[in-house]
Amino acid sequence: MSVLVVIEHDRDQLADASLEALAFAADVAAQLGVDVEALLIGVDAVSLADECAAHGASTVHHVADASLTDYGPDAYGGAVASAAGVLSPSAIVASGSDRGNEVLAYAAAELDLPFVANCLAVKTADDWEMTRVQWGGSLNEEARLASSMPILSVASHAAEVAEPVTGATATVQTLEVTLPESATATMIQDRIVLSEGVTLATAPVVVGGGRGVGSAEGFEVLEALAAKLGGIVGCSRAVTNNGWRPHADQVGQTGTRIAPQLYIACGISGAIQHWVGAKAAKKILAINTDPAANMVVKADYAVIGDLFDVLPAITDIT
């Protein structure tokens, strides 16, 4: 018996979220008194086996089916379901990412079992109890699960990645799986690269603007400061709704989750749906005319005032 972790990777580049899934699985496995094992899907993905071992996987099951050179949710979900049939794990775990949730949904549908998305903590018992994310992180749900094989994804940042064990090598076992005939229909056919470099999700500084910026042109003062700090401009939904910025710039529940060293939130009131996308920032500086704005109250630092006075004054002396 084991807790089986579905490793997310993109053409053999390990996704960081997989390390969180391995760490989370280690806790579940310890409660059950079983090992953590990893499932690597894709011919060349076996190159990630030792990294999985360094993060706690005792055995790595490698699905080397030649048709699995790239990602496809049906193929991956089918591989997971098929692996579950062969290995009979105590539970299946993956990261709560676009792909992780999609693959587990496919696998759960195939196995006709429940799937609990974005868990924060798990207590194993006859009926498992879990804490999971609702409202994009604004609320937590205590849930109970009745399932012969719990399938769950791990909410982002729910587990701390353990220090890798140096020199760990995995026991690799090749696993034959049967894939659904439909699998080819949902395989990635092409990729379009638009930009390399700093993105909203990875920028060290994000300068965010809200309704208080007032217009598309108003964002020039934010762009100027972001440029000086090597940062990037983000915004609230009020801004994208008004068509002042593209949706790709939106921070929040239905936008991007950011985690910069510093988030400078200008003219943003701090609605809960915006806050859940910004709260992983190490430090938050709010600039707002309203000292009672939620953003100001929750921020580490604040400047009370009109962003069109404050921002140029900062940019001038940086």
Place this chain on the structure above:
Amino acid sequence: MRVLVCVKRVPAPGAKINITEDGQSVDATNLGHTMSPHEECALELAVQLIEAHGGESHVLTLGTAEADEQCRWAASIGISKATLVDAGSMDWDPQRTASAITDSIRSIEEADGGFDVMIFGNESADTGGFQVGVRVSRALGRPMVNAIKGVEVDLEADGKGATLEARRETDNGFEVYQLPMPCAIGVKEGITWPRYPTMRGRLASKKLAVDVAVSDAVPGGQMKVRLNRPEEKVSETVILGHGSEAAPAVVELLKELGLMS
């Protein structure tokens, strides 16, 4: 072509989400209701696909009888038909929800013909189960990809039959899927820019005949016990100053954080 959109009615909370005393739901006293922005964009996409290719759009929702409001909203921006699966609750688990929606789609398709495209929101605004669309699509034997932020429909893709090109955002661009139709997608906010209802749309929506269905779908394995507000770190906000006079203090902070030298 025929396009289906599945939406979920949820409370529209403000700066904070309050929970009822019994911990069972969001306290919706004094709150309006809405749907996820993902689903608003899904409705807009359906209307655009029908404008471009002709045909009929249909909205389907599962929840309480009040979800009639979301059906009428959909009609006000141009969706032509509506089905409400009255579950008497907003709390059906994902398996039960998917099974009820699957049944309902089967009976709509029997009466009106198959859907070429089914559109779901990437995840619901409240419970965020990330699976109903996939379960429904699997049950109906149609390919489905989630997290889609761009589509193009080609009804005569050179001999391959009708194809839907779906794009998913990545760190540096897009990955592209080519789904043979009929198919399903889960979409994210930003895929379209929802229009506002016109006066004519609003009037038409009042006349919409919402088809109410019931379901005998059985509960699945996931059960809600209660809701909690996550612990927030409470920190005193350090006020660096007022107006432009605060600039030097901000620069000090930037230096302290190692963000400028």
